[in-house]
Amino acid sequence: MNDTTPGGKPNIRQVAAVAGVSHMTVSRVLNDHPNIKESTRKKVLEVIEQLNYRPNTAARALATQKNRxxxxxxxxxxxxxxxxxxxxxxxxxxxxxxxxxxxxxxxxxxxxxxxxxxxxxxxxxxxxxxxxxxxxxxxxxxxxxxxxxxxxxxxxxxxxxxxxxxDQQLGAELVVDHLAQRGHRDVLHLAGPLDWLDARTRERAFHARARQWGFKERPIVVGDWSADFGYDFVRSMKRKPEYTAIFAANDSMALGLLHGFHDLGYEVPKDISVVGFDDIPTSRHTIPPLTTVRQDxxxxxxxxxxxxxxxxxxxxxxxxxxxxxxxxxxxxxxxxxxxx
Missing domain, CATH: 3.40.50.2300 (Response regulator)
Incomplete structure (x- = not known):
């Protein structure tokens, strides 16, 4: 009997022979069957590791009626x-x-x-x-x-x-609390497209928490997630904004805000604070580095x-x-x- 597959890889019968058990026992170990002695399970797993055996997923699918x-x-x-x-x-x-x-x-x-x-x-x-x-x-x-x-x-x-x-709601609440604890009471929210579930959750959570802190009521600005939108929004300003901070619903729009404020000669955070959401890899390398919400x-x-x-x-x-x-x-x- 050939103890390996055509490619030279060990098969389930070789594992069984080395472990001194039946191939059905090896199969039960692979499928985490409960009625296997712990000592037998340990021995079979050691042989699997020793031989570098990898089960045939197609065969397993036939046996379990699961394709994994x-x-x-x-x-x-x-x-x-x-x-x-x-x-x-x-x-x-x-x-x-x-x-x-x-x-x-x-x-x-x-x-x-x-x-x-x-x-x-x-x-x-x-x-x-x-x-x-x-x-x-x-x-x-x-x-x-x-x-x-x-x-x-x-x-x-x-x-x-x-x-x-x-937890999108908690993320937006953490942003509001952070700004409120630094004295901000007039904050603009730059939302993502409101047909996006996460954008809507962040927008609602922002306004609910802002009301609890007594923030000034402001209509939201709805963006498209892009840095270009954030940049163009700032460049369209006719004068320095009255609000003291902007919470952008994602980091890309926040990066556009930073670029736009820089081009207009405003200093972040001296003139205005900016917060994003996502913690994209580049957000820690902006000037200044971006305060944001990290999604794991x-x-x-x-x-x-x-x-x-x-x-x-x-x-x-x-x-x-x-x-x-x-x-x-x-x-x-x-x-x-x-x-x-």
Whole structure:
């Protein structure tokens, strides 16, 4: 009997022979079967490590009727948040022994969503993660029966889906508290597109917290997430603003604000404080370095995969899960009147 695969790699029968057990016992260890003695489990795992054995995923799929594959539907993949979320899910899935098949989600409603679902189902996925930041995209998905556990990355709970998110509300509240504690009571919010779920959550949380601190009421400015929008907004100013700080709903718009204020001769934070959201890699290298809210995308990806794999394997899981968030204070914010 040949103890290796055609490529020279060890197979399950070779592992069984070296460990002195049956190949069915090795299979049960690989599938984390509960009725295996701990000493046997340990011995088999040691042999697997020794021989550098990698199980045949196709054979495992036939045996377990699971493909160990997560489908991801992603919209706006060029934007920082969706892109980093996808990368984090891919990394976490790989660490959990799952593959990922991703498909872009277009903006053409339920028909496009149905095409994406059909493609993923044809790939034999065990669960679906939806990175669809627009409320319209999530609404389109509610009209479709996916037939597998489905998780949407969004801040609020949803009766149709499992949800995991970074705590967007807390992030905005931390920004308001930070500015208020430095004496600011007149703050402009530069929001993201309000059909984006996270932009809407940040905008609502900002205004609710601002009212608690007694901030001056100001209409929001709705941006498009781009640095160009932030820059053009500042360059359109006819005079120095009355408000003492701007909270931009993402770092890209905040970087545009910094550039615009510099070109107009205003000094940040002496003349005005600026806060962003995301903590993109370049935000610590701006002049001045940007105060912002850090989203832990690695934790988001890990929790997403943890929930989806548990659901795919029939375990009980919470309907909604939230990942923590952190305010990163740098030099773009200061007490009213400048640096103290």
């Amino acid at each position: 594959r997560i489908g991801v539907m992603i919209e706006s993949a060029r934007e920082f948040g969706p892109l980093y979320t996808l990368r984090a899910v891919e990394d976490a899935a790989r660490n959990a022994g799952y593959g990922v098949t991703s498909v872009p989600l277009s903006e053409h409603g339920a028909l496009a969503a149905q095409d994406a679902v059909d493609y993923l189902i044809s790939q034999g996925i065990d669960a679906v993660c939806v990175i669809a930041p627009r409320s319209s995209s999530v609404a389109a998905l509610r009209k479709i029966s996916l037939g597998v556990p489905t998780l949407v990355i969004k801040g609020s709970s949803d009766p149709n889906f499992l949800t995991v998110s970074v 995308f690695d934790a988001l990806g890990a929790k997403t995969v943890e929930v989806l794999t548990a659901a795919a394997e029939g375990h009980e899981i919470p309907q909604r899960t939230t990942v923590g968030i952190e305010l990163i204070v740098r030099e773009s914010t200061a007490p009213v009147g400048g640096i103290s």
